[in-house]
Amino acid sequence: MEQSVEKIIQHGLELDPDQLDGTDVSPKQSVQEVLSSNDQNIVSFEYDAYTTVRVWRDPDDTSAWTNPELMLSLSIDGTAGFENEADIVEDRFDILLDIVADIVPVVKPEYCWGMLPHNHEHAVQYQPTERPIVEHIDSLSWISVFGPTLVADLGGRDRVLSTPAARVEELETGHILVVKTADFFDYNFDGDAIDQYLLEGTPLAEIEAEASTSDSQVSGETIAFDDPFRDFEPGDIGADVVVEKDAVGGEISNGDLHLRRVRVDENSHLRDVKTNEFARRLYGPDGQIGTLPSDITTDEEQFSPLALNGVPVEFVRLTVPDGENVITKCMALDVDVNKFEFLVRLSTSVLDNGYDQADIAATESLLDSIDSLEDQANIDQLIRQL
Known part of the structure; x- marks a missing residue:
């Protein structure tokens, strides 16, 4: 005592x-x-x-x-x-x-x-x-x-x-x-x-798996996930944007966003193309697909905000591991404007008007033009006006 x-x-x-x-x-x-x-x-x-x-x-x-x-x-x-x-x-x-x-x-x-x-x-x-x-x-x-x-x-x-x-x-x-x-x-x-x-x-x-389904319930309505990687075949590669679990649920800033070049494996997992490190599971319409690897905890699994926002598959798909696409070009911008919100606006613009490969190419060209500008204030102002 x-x-x-x-x-x-x-x-x-x-x-x-x-x-x-x-x-x-x-x-x-x-x-x-x-x-x-x-x-x-x-x-x-x-x-x-x-x-x-x-x-x-x-x-x-x-x-x-x-x-x-x-x-x-x-x-x-x-x-x-x-x-x-x-x-x-x-x-x-x-x-x-x-x-x-x-x-x-x-x-x-x-x-x-x-x-x-x-x-x-x-x-x-x-x-x-x-x-x-x-x-x-x-x-x-x-x-x-x-x-x-x-x-x-x-x-x-x-x-x-x-x-x-x-x-x-x-x-x-x-x-x-x-x-x-x-x-x-x-x-x-x-x-x-x-x-x-x-x-x-x-x-x-x-x-x-049960918790993932429960987490997708908001005010009695089920969130419809729209993961752009969902229809990838095993071995397909792409560029994902992920955040750590402790950033989920709050306001996502540029500092929270991480670009990951990933491939889809046979277990519906996304893994780093270079290191084979596990990143996250794919999302079906109602939540995550499959189970975690045995050596990974829930807190170690990353989350992609892209899975909630209907980003075109062409935004994320890569043909070679070090290739470029809309995601990589956007993430490479040196801007103060929230990059994730900008990606959502670009995605909405493309999806709302129907799109083809020419529209994807035009979006990439726009990002190249923004990246070539030198006046930081003008860059941020231009992005906000798009």
Whole structure:
């Protein structure tokens, strides 16, 4: 208990003054004093003016193994009038998780679980009553810690570390911390996919495929993907524009865009023409086609905004790996104007009027002309007027 309390103090939390009776002693002496005089085995800390962190230990060494040996709680004074801004909530969330990660190597638990006040009546589904534990958990809570034995029962270290959760961290003792959601107060968060992965053994590829379909639902309407590479045959090459996963959903800037010269392989994957490095999967009308390579995670897969915007196939197709087309010429422009938005305008203009190869050639010629201009201000103004 003393080591656990000292771990909490290392995070900058102070012992509740009410427990010290005004005694001016060192933090270590304070801990010892509180523990020696505390019949209920509860130690309270002040995180801020409105937030209290408490740690409790079970004083009964003969308690059933299903009873918690140690409990950590965070409570907030909802009547204090403080503003519950997102950054404040996030800071509390992070400190609590970091404390858990530090205490686990001290306590070495077999299994840890947590609950939020709004769903305490459902806590029974998180707490096993029999062994093996993995067969007696109905659902995982928003935070879980699995000991080495339980990690093995869940499919092994590599599988647990691949859990599609907001935070997955291996601790020095072999325990693995899994946090379902990064939003501590998202009461509507649905963590069923994580339960299916860890408790039911559902393959990650199957979960990712389902998530891809779900992500394509917006306001009840299905997004129709129009990937220009969709009709390519294995071995065909082209120029793609990709962004990393952390840029998806926000405003895409020129700094987010990356040109990749790719070929289509027999698994509907796009791979770099020179290095054979995996870039992304192709998109069908309703979402991604096929599964990820076994050595690639969801976060490592890139996304192409071109798959959403009906870009003509001729914009992306290449006949030789180092060839040029509309995509490569646009991406090579030294301009401040958003290149992706410019590509969309060029595409819309071509598609709306019906097009043939002459129109594609005219678009490439336009890009060559823009690239030859020297006045940066005039270049940006010209592009905006097109």
